[in-house]
Amino acid sequence: MSSSTMPSIATAKSSNKPDQATVWILGLSFVTVIGLCAVVGILVMRCLKKSLFNRFITFFVSVGVGSLSGSAVFHLLPHAFGFAHEPHVNGSHSSLTGGPAPDFNYLWQCFAVIGGIYIFFFSDKFIKIVLETRKRSMKKSAEMKQLHSNHKHEGTENGHLVSDTLLNNDQHRVTVTQHSVNENTDISKEMKESERYIEQQTHALCVHDHDFKEGDSVIATVAWMIIFGDGLHNFIDGVTIGVGFNKSIVGGISVCVAVLCEEFPHELGDVAILVNSGMSMKQALVYNLLSAATCYVGFFIGVLVGEIDDITPYILGFAGGMFLYISLGCMMPEMKNAMEKALSVSLSQGLEMLGLQAAGVVTGLVCMFVMARFGEEIKIS
Template identity: 55%
Template sequence: MEFLSNISSDKLKEICTEKLGVETVDVLSHHRNHARPEAFLVWTLGLTFVTVISLSAAVGILFMKYMSKKLFDRFITFFVAVGVGTLSGSSVFHLLPQAFHLVQEFDANADHSYLWKSFFAVAGIYLFFIADKLIKVILEARKRCKDYELKRFSGNNSESGVNNRSRQSSDALMAYVKDENAKDSLVNNTDRNEAKESLHQTHSICAHDHDMVYNNGDSVIATVAWMIIFGDGLHNFIDGVSIGASFSESILSGLSVSVAVMCEEFPHELGDVAILVSAGMTLRQALVYNVLSALTCYLGFFIGALFGNLNDEFASYIFAFAGGMFLYISIGCMMPEMKVAMENALEISVKKAIKVLICQICGIFLGLTIM
């Protein structure tokens, strides 16, 4: 007994490693490192973040009042990219590893090689995304250079031809050009209309995309309100469960998931308010309905925090589900939005497309760095 009282914890660990095997030490350290955070800290931090997330639309509206349209577009572009980075980073670096019990946060000797593997997985996604966009920008720039050279060459030829013709031939040529311009204008308008129709037809159904269909006699405001409450309400409920379970597991996990949800919700909640206002609501009504749909996040948080404390396996399944959901929202929903923003900018000019791409890259990098 005297020998055991004088032995240090490091020496005991060394003896256990030699005599009992590494697996015993790993089990002991696993249980030691998974001490639950204090309930007061879990509920205080969790409810604070849920409240901030629920009020993100109202805060965004205050910023919108002092922003020009150009600045607001860049702001939304940047925050969508930040949301993509934080959601995918939280999923790959925190949620999925915790679901598979790979995380030992407070053990200095733990194996953290999964982080490097997670990093390379995320790098593969975004390097190919950036490469794809750069190729499109380069091809579009080359195409426009060729078109410019062709127009300049055609302009020089037509200029010399007109100088060698008689006045009657010149008048006939001008009449022909006007007629062709009229046809081109008609074709362009037709193409524009077809593009708009195509845009409506290919409108994707995602976590925050809302297809509004109205029938005669329906209340526009009531239809949109129920759509927002049930659609976003369900999504916010799952976010709340994820936040509650994460905080019950560890403060670091809770902060990671909360920041990811906040960066993802902020631009999309602004979009929801814009939908409600465009449907005929006043700004005050739109904010009220938006806050109502966000209340389900509190319910989800209560369930996640309570059950996460009761059962470790429950938390693991919640982490796995939330990790999959975060990956889908970031890669399946928000990245296509980034693609559309990039293509719209490319239609205007290559310079604008490059600015949008740089903004998106910075946003993704910031989101991943936060995680």
């Protein structure tokens, strides 16, 4: 019985291997789209208003967090561990192929793991907003009581001295004038702080861990560090995409979608730093495209290495760990800081930021889950 089962499993694995022409065409197409992220982002930025673009970036970063972690948990790690799409033990058959129907229980278990992370994250942020709302309400109530108490005290004193009241009219007008000037000054300060917040938030959302200080030398060292670091990052992404497509078309597409959602805001931030470090916009885009070209080299190597079954699980496991680190270690803290900065401006901005982030993460996770669950039923000829 075992001797007849083993050849059939081997035959199934070889028959499920994607067509090489499809692998190369789809893979190179996605790598090209990913490499053009910065150029497309600059064009989009010029077409949208600043506030709308800020919301767009916030949502896209959150989609990147959900899709990166979802790709790692639903695709890369299950394939690395070897339990993705295992057949049912009871021998039930798939209606499409007539073979053993795959068991997708592992997907729901993976969903429980990643769902627990994000449920606690957003619950923590929501509780923070509720506490901040209560704190501001208590502060406002205390200020109203203090104002009412001062008003009663002034009324008692004015009843004793009518002449002092007449004398103080001019002083009162001066005080009111000064008060209105102060109010106008405060309003202008708040507007400037709000604008500065939007710029800082866009920078924080787009740039992961790159540090830049204004006043650095012409084409500062940090610019070359970013170019080198992005080149290495893109190379690893290319290897992951190549191995993913060689494993399955759906797996490769899921990796590409996750990388695209992560790279779009990331590359925009890198271009901003390159420009601020002394480069022209044309220079920054050229160097960005050169660093993106390493993704092609990584893709070629990934497709070739993907033919070696003994190495593939380790590459997929490494890529899964990298995706989890980028999403949970780099991008989630940025989401947290962005929400807290928005909350410091106003409660409505804090709630809007939390809603955009939650919608983005859910979108990314659901896309990766659907591709893992139903992707094998999609046939690409």
